[in-house]
Amino acid sequence: MIRKEYLDKFKKLYLDKYNITLSDEESTELATHFLNLMEILIRPKMKQTTVNIATKQVSKDEGRQYATNGI
Numbered sequence: 001m002i003r004k005e006y007l008d009k010f011k012k013l014y015l016d017k018y019n020i021t022l023s024d025e026e027s028t029e030l031a032t033h034f035l036n037l038m039e040i041l042i043r044p045k046m047k048q049t050t051v052n053i054a055t056k057q058v059s060k061d062e063g064r065q066y067a068t069n070g071i
Contacts (some may be wrong), residue, residue: 002031010034 002010010031011022022030 002028002035007031 007024007027011027014020014022014027014030
């Protein structure tokens with residue numbers, strides 16, 4: 001949950017930028033969507049590890065393993 005003071009700041013910024021006054025519900029929804037987007041964008045990428053075993057290549061990405069013939 002976003003604190004009231006931050007929602008008020010968000011509403012003021014939105015009003016200044018777009019000249020639209022948001023209700024408390026609208027500001028909560030838009031601010032939550034914005035924060036979720038920022039979390040996705042700044043999340044660090046997972047490291048990708050590749051190991052060659054004879055003619056098989058195994059890639060490990062985010063805990064999943066994929067096997068393909070040597071390319």
